[in-house]
Amino acid sequence: MKVLPQTFYWDKNVTRIAKNLLGKVLVTNIQGKKSRGIIVETEAYSYKERGCHAYNNKMTARNQIMFEKGGLAYVYLCYGIHHLFNVVTNGSGKAEAVLLRALQPVEGFAWMTHRMNTSSIKRITSGPGKLTKAMGIDRTFNGKDLITSEVCIEEGMKVNNKQIVTSARIGIDYAGPDAKLPWRFYLKDNEWISKV
DNA sequence: TAGAGGATTGAT
DNA sequence: TCAATCCTCTAC
Secondary structure: OOEOOHHHHHOOOHHHHHHHHOOOEEEEEEOOEEEEEEEEEEEEEEOOOOOOOOHHHOOOOOHHHHHOOOOEEEEEEEOOOEEEEEEEOOOOOOOEEEEEEEEEEEEOHHHHHHHHOOOOOOOOOOOHHHHHHHHOOOHHHOOOEOOOOOEEEEOOOOOOHHHEEEEOOOOOHHHHHHHHOOOEEEEOOOOOOOOO
16 A cells, blocks of 8 residues: 655645545554554644644644644644644644544554453544554654654545535634634544544 | 643543 | 543743
8 A cells, every 4th residue: 555645745725634634544563563544534723723732823842743844743642641643734834733533443453452452343443542542652653754654644545525524623612713613524424433 | 830721531 | 420640831
């Protein structure tokens, strides 16, 4: 399977990338343990709106990766417990990213169930905090590039617009009116998307 | 330097 | 409905 080129992430329209990522395949290869999952749910974030860590171009120690050129991983800890995995997009200085919220596992079931401490593969990657754990992603992945490192994204299945459902993003009520932006995208009728 | 809160999850 | 749990940011 072909790895997406860095130019894929340089699109200036972050919501278009969020949609384009649906059907693509997230791959981790950690100490020889290969895991792969089709991306079935994403959310877009931009410095232009309040839901984003880098709102108003505010750079901090945590979010500085978002200001880099597209094609890097932005991983951070949420609620002190969960690692969330984002893909940095756009050019340098334009802080935008796509959060991966759910995967459909296709390879590495044994590693995933082991990491999740369960025997069932069901709903094992249906949520942003769960998919990082199942794939073995943690904060040490912050800033890694998505072309040559242990984590990358490959071309996957074709998705047409009719299969894509759009909705408001989850868990950012504090963002005021921006919380209502239709920037969450997922595959219609897919059983692997996160619980709402 | 202390205090508040968060792009979540799973158990109660 | 709520606790877990700790890093990050803000205010003092």
